[in-house]
Amino acid sequence: MKRGISLKVNGLVCEVYANPGETLLFCLRERLGLIGAKEGCGDGECGACMVLIDGLPRNSCLVLLGDVENREITTVEGLSVNGGLTSLQEAFVAKGAIQCGFCTPGFVVSATALLARNPSPSEAEIREAVAGNLCRCTGYAKIVEAIQAAACGEECVREDGSLGTSVARLDAVEKVTGKAQFGADVSRPGQLWGAVVRSTRPHARIVDIDTAKALAMPGVAVAVTGAELTPGLYYGVDLFDQQVLARGKVRHVGEPVALVAAETPELAAEAAAAVEVTYEDLPPVHDIDAALAPDASLIHEDLMDYEAGWDAIREGNACSATYITRGDTDAALATCDRVFTHTFETQIIHQSYIEPHAGLAEADANGKVTIWTTNQKPFAVRRYMSQALGWPMTKIRVIGMHIGGGFGGKLEMGLEPYAALLALKSRRSVKMAMSRKEEFQAANPRHASRITITTGVNRDMKMVARRAEVLLDTGAYSGNGPTAVGLSMFLVTGPYRLDNVDLSGKAVYTNKTSSGSCRGPGGPQAVFAGESQIDIIAREMGWDPLAFRLANVVEEGDVLGAGQRLQDVGVRECLEQAAAAINWGGEEEPDEGVGLACSWWTSGGWATSALINLNEDGTVTLITGAVDIGPGAKYTSLPQLVADELQLKPGDVIVSSCDTDTSPYDHGDGGSRMTYNVGRACQMAAEELRTVILERAARTLGVAEDLLELVPDGVRLLGHEEKALTLAEIAERGRVLVDGPIQGRASFLADMPSWDTDACRGLTYPSFLAPSFSAQAVRVRVDRQTGQVRVLEAAAAMDVGRAINPMAVEGQLEGGFAMGMGYGLLEEVKMREGVVINPNFLDYKLPTAVDMPVVKPIIVEEPSITGVHGVKGVGEPPASLPAAAIANAVDDAVGARLMRVPLTQETVLDALDAAGTTGS
Ligand code: FES
Ligand code: FES
Structure with missing residues (x-):
C-alpha cells in the first residue's frame, strides 16, 4: 500500500509517495532522479547500487524504503565538496581507475566509507573493503591504486598531454560523480515498462500464444506477438537465421516469444508471466555430439535457405564449416620423432558486463522510433531492425549511451526492437532492462568448445606439423559462431612457424542459449588447447617450455593463418619479458609452479568515418559514430590523435555521442578496432582540417601556405615567434566573413592483408589486420588438500605497436588478465536441459579484488606499418591467455594436467587423484 515516506537524501529531506516495500534503489533512480546508484544484479552481489546509510555502505537494491525512513542516505551525488571532486574521486580519474564506469560510483561509495573509518588502510584492507563491488573491466589494480593514493594524500594530477602520455579519460569526471547516463538512466514522464515473454522449452513448436489474461490486468497497456510481425524476415551477424520474436518454434529456453508493456516493472513482469504459450515439445539437442549425430533432430530445417554474408559451408546442425590447409600434414607427421594428440574442452561463460542490457524507445507522430541503448553497434542495430522488421531506416533512430561494459555481449541486437515495437503500439515511451537472470539465460555468452590437436615435433625442438579440429557449440542461433570458429583456427596453431597445418572447424547448433561474441571470440578456447599442448609436449620431451x-x-x-605473411612481429620480446617478470627458471617453493602462454590476434577492421569541426574559440568537435564499451579509446586515444594533428590538447577536443541520424557511420566498438581503425579516420579528418586551416590562414595573410606552420592554438609564419593568427580568429573569419565554417572529414576501410585463397575454405575473415602478439606468465600455488589454485603473481606482455595512452593500455592488460583468470579458474554458465542453473553472481563467481594478484603490465612496441602512428588493436587478446598459463603452472606445481576449464577445486582434486599426488 502506498503512503508518504520521509527520506533524508544527501542532506535534503524529501517525501515520496510510495510502497514501503519498494527498494531504495528504485526510489533513488526512478523517483528522485539520482542515477549514480546502478542496478547490476538486483540481488546484492555486485555493489553497483552502493549507498551510505548512516555512514555505512549498503546495497540499495536490498534495502526497503520502509526501513530507511528518516535515516541519513548518501549517494555518490552527495559526496562532492562544493560541487568539486573529492580527493578519492580525483584519484580515480587521474589513476585510470575508470573504464566503462558503471561500477565506479559503487566503488567510490565503498571506498569513501573505508577511508572514513580507516584513513590509512593497508592494500589488503582496501581489497577486503571493496570485495563486495564487482568490476569486470579493470582487474581492480588501478582502483586499489587510486584508493591508496587518496589514503596517502597523494596529489593526483590529470595529464592532458600528447601521444604516448597517460591522458585521463575525457568522460571520467561524469562517471566518477554518477552523472554519466547509461541505458537504464534515460526516463520519460509517463513511460511504460516493457518485459519479454521467454520460452520455457529448449525445442518446441509454438501451438498458441494467448495474451488475453495479461491484457486484462489493470495497468497493462499492450502486448505483441510474432504473429503481428512481417513473416519471412531474418537477421544475424554472419548468417541470417534469427527472427525478432519466435514464430513456429522455439529453439532455446529464454527465447523471446512475446512482449508486454505496463505501468510498472513489477506489473510488466506479472503480465509476461500471465501470457499463456502452448508448446508441443520436440527432441532437444543439448550438446555437440548429439547435434552432429547422423540421426540428430534438425534445429534449423531451413538452414540452407538462410542468407549468408560469406561463402558459407553448412550442413545438418553445423551452421558453418571452415578449413585451412597448408603443406602436407600427413606426410610431415609421418616423419616426426614424436606425435602427440590431445583433446581439450572449454565451458560457456557470460561476458558479465556489470550493466545489463537496457534502453528506452519512443515513437514520434510520424511513427519514427528513437531508441536510447547501450548496444556496441548502434548503426548495426538500425540495420538489423530494418532487416528484421521491414522498417525503412528513416523510421529508426538509435542513440548510443554510455555502455557499462560489453566485451562483445552487446554486439548483437538486444532489447532495441522489443522496446521499439512496444513504443510504437502503445504510443508511449517504453523502458526495458534485462534482469541478471535474463542476462544469463538469454544473452550471447562465450561458446563452449571441444578441440582436438595433433602435433608432430622433432628432437631438435622444432614443431613440424599440426592438425586440429575445433568444434564450437553456438547454441540455438549462429550469432558470430562462424567467425569465432575461424578465429579459433587461426589461434590454435599459436604464433608458431608451421609449414604443415590441417585445420577444420565447425560452429554447431544446439538447443542452448545462443552464443555470441565475447572478448576475443574463439581465442581463449584455442589458446587454452594449443598452449596447454605446447607445455605437455615440452614436459614430455624434457624441454623448457x-x-x-x-x-x-x-x-x-x-x-601464418591462411597463408598471411607477417610483418612487425613482437612475440619473442613478449615471451622473454613476461617470463623474466616472474623470474622464470628460478627456484620454486613447494606446490608452486610457473606457466606461460603466448598468442596473436587481429586489429579490427570494418568501415568508419569521422568529421571534425573547428569551433569559434579554436577548440574542435570530433563527431563520430563510435561508442565506447569501456576501454576508452573514444575518450583517450581518439582525442589524443586529433589533438596531436592540430597541435591542441586532448582537453580541447569535444567528443560527440553517437546518433545514427547525425553521426558519421561507424561499425561499432568491438574487435580491438577503435584506436587502430577509428583512430585512423580521426587522424585523417584532423589532417584534412589542418590543411584547410593552413589554406585559409595563407589566404588571409596573403602568403604561401608552405611559409606557415601550425603551432599550439594557431598559425604562424615559419621562423617567426609571434603567432600570426589564432585558431579562433581563423574559425571566426570563416563563420562571418568568407568561405564558411571549417571542417575536416574522412572515411576509412582498411585493406585486408593478402592470404592464400587455395589454403582456406569457409572463413569469414581470412587474414589478420596488423596482428598483435601477446605472452603471459603466472606463478601459482596449489593447495593439495582443497584443490584451490591461487595466482600469486602474473605478467601480461603485449606488442601493441604503439601505446597512444599507456595508462589505458595497462588497463586493458590488467582487466583482460582478470577476465581470463575468471575463465580459467571460476566461471561457468551451467545448464541442465537447456536451463541455466546458476543465473546470478552468487552462484556464478567473478574474480573480486581479493582474488586478484598484482598483474604486471608490459608494453612492447613493435610499430605496425599499417596502424596510425604504428598502433595495433589491444582490447581483446589479454583475456585469451590466462587459462592456458594457469593450467600450465598448475601442472608445473603439482604434476596435475587439466584438459578442461575452469580449473575448479573439484577438478583439480580429481586431477591430483589421477596423478597420484593428492595431499594427505
Ligand atoms: S544491484 Fe545491488 S548489489 Fe547488484
Ligand atoms: S569499470 Fe568496472 S565494470 Fe566497467
Missing part, C-alpha cells in the same frame, strides 16, 4: 616456444615462434616474414 619457454625455450620450446622461443625455438618455434614466428619472425618477420613468416607465414
Whole structure:
C-alpha cells in the first residue's frame, strides 16, 4: 500500500509517495532522479547500487524504503565538496581507475566509507573493503591504486598531454560523480515498462500464444506477438537465421516469444508471466555430439535457405564449416620423432558486463522510433531492425549511451526492437532492462568448445606439423559462431612457424542459449588447447617450455593463418619479458609452479568515418559514430590523435555521442578496432582540417601556405615567434566573413592483408589486420588438500605497436588478465536441459579484488606499418591467455594436467587423484 515516506537524501529531506516495500534503489533512480546508484544484479552481489546509510555502505537494491525512513542516505551525488571532486574521486580519474564506469560510483561509495573509518588502510584492507563491488573491466589494480593514493594524500594530477602520455579519460569526471547516463538512466514522464515473454522449452513448436489474461490486468497497456510481425524476415551477424520474436518454434529456453508493456516493472513482469504459450515439445539437442549425430533432430530445417554474408559451408546442425590447409600434414607427421594428440574442452561463460542490457524507445507522430541503448553497434542495430522488421531506416533512430561494459555481449541486437515495437503500439515511451537472470539465460555468452590437436615435433625442438579440429557449440542461433570458429583456427596453431597445418572447424547448433561474441571470440578456447599442448609436449620431451616456444615462434616474414605473411612481429620480446617478470627458471617453493602462454590476434577492421569541426574559440568537435564499451579509446586515444594533428590538447577536443541520424557511420566498438581503425579516420579528418586551416590562414595573410606552420592554438609564419593568427580568429573569419565554417572529414576501410585463397575454405575473415602478439606468465600455488589454485603473481606482455595512452593500455592488460583468470579458474554458465542453473553472481563467481594478484603490465612496441602512428588493436587478446598459463603452472606445481576449464577445486582434486599426488 502506498503512503508518504520521509527520506533524508544527501542532506535534503524529501517525501515520496510510495510502497514501503519498494527498494531504495528504485526510489533513488526512478523517483528522485539520482542515477549514480546502478542496478547490476538486483540481488546484492555486485555493489553497483552502493549507498551510505548512516555512514555505512549498503546495497540499495536490498534495502526497503520502509526501513530507511528518516535515516541519513548518501549517494555518490552527495559526496562532492562544493560541487568539486573529492580527493578519492580525483584519484580515480587521474589513476585510470575508470573504464566503462558503471561500477565506479559503487566503488567510490565503498571506498569513501573505508577511508572514513580507516584513513590509512593497508592494500589488503582496501581489497577486503571493496570485495563486495564487482568490476569486470579493470582487474581492480588501478582502483586499489587510486584508493591508496587518496589514503596517502597523494596529489593526483590529470595529464592532458600528447601521444604516448597517460591522458585521463575525457568522460571520467561524469562517471566518477554518477552523472554519466547509461541505458537504464534515460526516463520519460509517463513511460511504460516493457518485459519479454521467454520460452520455457529448449525445442518446441509454438501451438498458441494467448495474451488475453495479461491484457486484462489493470495497468497493462499492450502486448505483441510474432504473429503481428512481417513473416519471412531474418537477421544475424554472419548468417541470417534469427527472427525478432519466435514464430513456429522455439529453439532455446529464454527465447523471446512475446512482449508486454505496463505501468510498472513489477506489473510488466506479472503480465509476461500471465501470457499463456502452448508448446508441443520436440527432441532437444543439448550438446555437440548429439547435434552432429547422423540421426540428430534438425534445429534449423531451413538452414540452407538462410542468407549468408560469406561463402558459407553448412550442413545438418553445423551452421558453418571452415578449413585451412597448408603443406602436407600427413606426410610431415609421418616423419616426426614424436606425435602427440590431445583433446581439450572449454565451458560457456557470460561476458558479465556489470550493466545489463537496457534502453528506452519512443515513437514520434510520424511513427519514427528513437531508441536510447547501450548496444556496441548502434548503426548495426538500425540495420538489423530494418532487416528484421521491414522498417525503412528513416523510421529508426538509435542513440548510443554510455555502455557499462560489453566485451562483445552487446554486439548483437538486444532489447532495441522489443522496446521499439512496444513504443510504437502503445504510443508511449517504453523502458526495458534485462534482469541478471535474463542476462544469463538469454544473452550471447562465450561458446563452449571441444578441440582436438595433433602435433608432430622433432628432437631438435622444432614443431613440424599440426592438425586440429575445433568444434564450437553456438547454441540455438549462429550469432558470430562462424567467425569465432575461424578465429579459433587461426589461434590454435599459436604464433608458431608451421609449414604443415590441417585445420577444420565447425560452429554447431544446439538447443542452448545462443552464443555470441565475447572478448576475443574463439581465442581463449584455442589458446587454452594449443598452449596447454605446447607445455605437455615440452614436459614430455624434457624441454623448457619457454625455450620450446622461443625455438618455434614466428619472425618477420613468416607465414601464418591462411597463408598471411607477417610483418612487425613482437612475440619473442613478449615471451622473454613476461617470463623474466616472474623470474622464470628460478627456484620454486613447494606446490608452486610457473606457466606461460603466448598468442596473436587481429586489429579490427570494418568501415568508419569521422568529421571534425573547428569551433569559434579554436577548440574542435570530433563527431563520430563510435561508442565506447569501456576501454576508452573514444575518450583517450581518439582525442589524443586529433589533438596531436592540430597541435591542441586532448582537453580541447569535444567528443560527440553517437546518433545514427547525425553521426558519421561507424561499425561499432568491438574487435580491438577503435584506436587502430577509428583512430585512423580521426587522424585523417584532423589532417584534412589542418590543411584547410593552413589554406585559409595563407589566404588571409596573403602568403604561401608552405611559409606557415601550425603551432599550439594557431598559425604562424615559419621562423617567426609571434603567432600570426589564432585558431579562433581563423574559425571566426570563416563563420562571418568568407568561405564558411571549417571542417575536416574522412572515411576509412582498411585493406585486408593478402592470404592464400587455395589454403582456406569457409572463413569469414581470412587474414589478420596488423596482428598483435601477446605472452603471459603466472606463478601459482596449489593447495593439495582443497584443490584451490591461487595466482600469486602474473605478467601480461603485449606488442601493441604503439601505446597512444599507456595508462589505458595497462588497463586493458590488467582487466583482460582478470577476465581470463575468471575463465580459467571460476566461471561457468551451467545448464541442465537447456536451463541455466546458476543465473546470478552468487552462484556464478567473478574474480573480486581479493582474488586478484598484482598483474604486471608490459608494453612492447613493435610499430605496425599499417596502424596510425604504428598502433595495433589491444582490447581483446589479454583475456585469451590466462587459462592456458594457469593450467600450465598448475601442472608445473603439482604434476596435475587439466584438459578442461575452469580449473575448479573439484577438478583439480580429481586431477591430483589421477596423478597420484593428492595431499594427505
Ligand atoms: S544491484 Fe545491488 S548489489 Fe547488484
Ligand atoms: S569499470 Fe568496472 S565494470 Fe566497467
